[in-house]
Each structure stands twice: as structure tokens, then as C-alpha cells.
Amino acid sequence: MEQALRAALGGKKHIIWDWNGTILDDVDYAVDTINWLLGCHQLPLLTHETYREVFDFPIRAYYDRLGFDYTVTSFEDLCHIYVERYMAGFHGCQPYPYIRRLLSEVRSVCEHQSVLSATDQQSLDDMISHFGFEALFDHVFGLDNKMAASKIDRGLELIETSHVSRADTLMIGDTLHDAEVADAMGIDIVLVDHGHHSGTKLLNAGRPVIHFGG
Known part of the structure; x- marks a missing residue:
């Protein structure tokens, strides 16, 4: 597992991943x-x-x-x-080449692993099924529409559904909206620099950013 991610996990029990741009190289x-x-x-x-x-x-x-x-x-x-x-x-499209391994490793050391996405639920389910990732996640939360306004409400629902404390939960995403969502949920976040927002944009916002290698 990448050293930066291992350090970020820090004993967390629930890891919440964004999908597009974080897991899927799209x-x-x-x-x-x-x-x-x-x-x-x-x-x-x-x-x-x-x-x-x-x-x-x-x-x-x-x-x-x-x-x-x-x-x-x-x-x-x-x-x-x-x-x-x-x-x-x-x-x-394909998941980033190192992501399947990372997801499997995180799955082995954390009690819970989920996806939280601004993609509509049906499309999200279809993509996760297409790539055979269903067994890697306890919960897959998308939106009930295709307008991608915000996933804060769904994130709060996910926190309640997981029954894991906020202090024991970490989010991994690729946009400033992911950081906003994590703030609203009251959980820590790590941002990755390979997605829909540039590393510079993320760093300028004062957020922790890590780089995943192959």
C-alpha cells in the first residue's frame, strides 16, 4: 500500500471513496x-x-x-x-491501474469501505458492476437524479447507515466538492491529484493532497 495512504488511514475504520476521477480514470x-x-x-x-x-x-x-x-x-x-x-x-475507461490493489488492501485493514458519488444511483451501480467491484464495498451511495448538485445529504445518510463514528471515518476524493462534503459530514479527507481537479487547485485551497503511484 502507498505510504502516503497508509499514513492517512491512521487506524480509520471506514473509508469512503469518491468514484469518478478517484477510482475511475475518466x-x-x-x-x-x-x-x-x-x-x-x-x-x-x-x-x-x-x-x-x-x-x-x-x-x-x-x-x-x-x-x-x-x-x-x-x-x-x-x-x-x-x-x-x-x-x-x-x-x-478503466480504473486507475493501482486502484484495484489499493481497494483490496484497504478492504483487508479497514472494517468498512464505501463509495459516495454525485453520479445518479443507477449509473453508479452499473459502472461498479461492470468493473466487478461490488464485493469491495459495503455501501454504494449515489444521487437520485442526474443534476449532480451536491452529495452532502447522501454523505450524511451514509454516516448514519454505516454506524461508524465520524472520528473513525476518512474520505478520499479528487475535487474541492469532496472536501466540502467531508467538512459537512465532520470527517477527515485526503485528496488525490490525478482526478477532475488539478493538484495545484487542490493545494491552493489548503487541502491535504497525495499522489498515488503505479
Whole structure:
């Protein structure tokens, strides 16, 4: 297990993982998908680097920044179109090469391991099943919609469901929203630098950031 992660675990009993960008290596695919949607609306496309700086939650604020005109296509419809396009091709993505090993090792030393995601529940379940990760997690919590506003409420539900104290729980994520969620849940968090927010963006926010090697 990576030394930085081992130190972060620090005897924690429940590890809560984000999915997209933390476990699943889908940043390039997300850039391709949003660029397809931007192109459909004759809007400027994003580079990989720009995407990791402008992507944010709630998704509505991110879409506002990208310039979508909701009088042409409603925000809700844009979200559904994006998710449909994403789910049609996510099979081309893979979990980070070292993640399956890390998940197995964390599973062996912690009592509980879960996923908390802003992805809608059905899509999240489909992805976890596709990659054969079901046995690695005690709980898989997604949202009941495709608008990806916030996962704070679901995080609080997860804390109650797990019956593990906040002091014994750690979250691992890749965005500043993950840090906001952890703060609202009253738990510690470690951020990884390989996901949807750049390491620089995470570090500038004063959050602990670790790098997972292969």
C-alpha cells in the first residue's frame, strides 16, 4: 500500500471513496464528452488542463461558466444528454491501474469501505458492476437524479447507515466538492491529484493532497 495512504488511514475504520476521477480514470473521457456537448451548442471547447481548472460542483454553476443557454436546452435536459452520452461509452475507461490493489488492501485493514458519488444511483451501480467491484464495498451511495448538485445529504445518510463514528471515518476524493462534503459530514479527507481537479487547485485551497503511484 502507498505510504502516503497508509499514513492517512491512521487506524480509520471506514473509508469512503469518491468514484469518478478517484477510482475511475475518466478525466479524458469526461473532457471528450463535455466537448461533444459544447460542440453541439457551438460553444468553445476545453483543453484537458482548462477542464481541470473550471470543472466544479454544483454542475449548474459549471455549465453556467461554460456558457450554455438554458432557453435553448434546459439545464435538466443538458444533464440527461451528458449522462446518456457518458454512459454509452464509459466502458472505454478503466480504473486507475493501482486502484484495484489499493481497494483490496484497504478492504483487508479497514472494517468498512464505501463509495459516495454525485453520479445518479443507477449509473453508479452499473459502472461498479461492470468493473466487478461490488464485493469491495459495503455501501454504494449515489444521487437520485442526474443534476449532480451536491452529495452532502447522501454523505450524511451514509454516516448514519454505516454506524461508524465520524472520528473513525476518512474520505478520499479528487475535487474541492469532496472536501466540502467531508467538512459537512465532520470527517477527515485526503485528496488525490490525478482526478477532475488539478493538484495545484487542490493545494491552493489548503487541502491535504497525495499522489498515488503505479
